[in-house]
Amino acid sequence: MSQNEALSVEVALKLLLEGNKRYMEGKLLHPNRGFMRRMETAERQKPFAIVLGCADSRVSPEIIFDQGIGDIFTVRVAGNVLGSLELDSIEFASLQFQSPILIVLGHENCNAVSAVVKGDTREIESIAALIEPAIKKAKNLPGDIVTNAVKMNVEYVVQQLKNSQVLAYAIEERKLAIVGGYYHLEDGHVEVIY
DSSP, X not given: OOTTOOOOHHHHHHHHHHHHHHHHHTOOOOTTOSHHHHHHHHSOOOOSEXXXXXXXXXXXXXXXXXXXXXXXXXXXXXGGOOOHHHHHHHHHHHHHHOOSEEEEEEETTOHHHHHHHHTOOTTOHXXXXXXXXXXXXXXXXXXXXXXXXXXXXXXXXXXXXXXXXXXXXXXXXXXXXXXXXXXXXXXXXXEEOO
């Protein structure tokens, strides 16, 4: 894909999910990772997607979506929470690069969410405070509380992002879609959940 190519929301999401399918099947293309791509992106970038994901070492967006240099603008923080720094980074990327898709990516067995569920929030107090609303919602749902809390946290963050004036304008103009995803660690599948 060329740096200058403008993509629709649907095409951008399709590229991510096709890359995830290749990753799951072990048929990686490792696109845009060579010398020419480095040279092409040295002066400027035009990522087709923005990912707000967890800092967990098992959930690298460029790998699980089989993308390369300059394809994804990645913001990572434990628990894929949204604070002011993350929001500023995402708004900057949306304004600067007009990336048509933003995915909030939670994952199975998230240690940050598990810690908050267990009440073991030493050293992550500010992150825990951002996850707490999801924990409260998850407690009323049937099934595994951590899985539910991860998914509720993704939903909560998606809604927060949609309340951003910068992002709401891009959504209204049909230049951006915000979706939530849940990454399954064992099979590598990214499930679109919101």
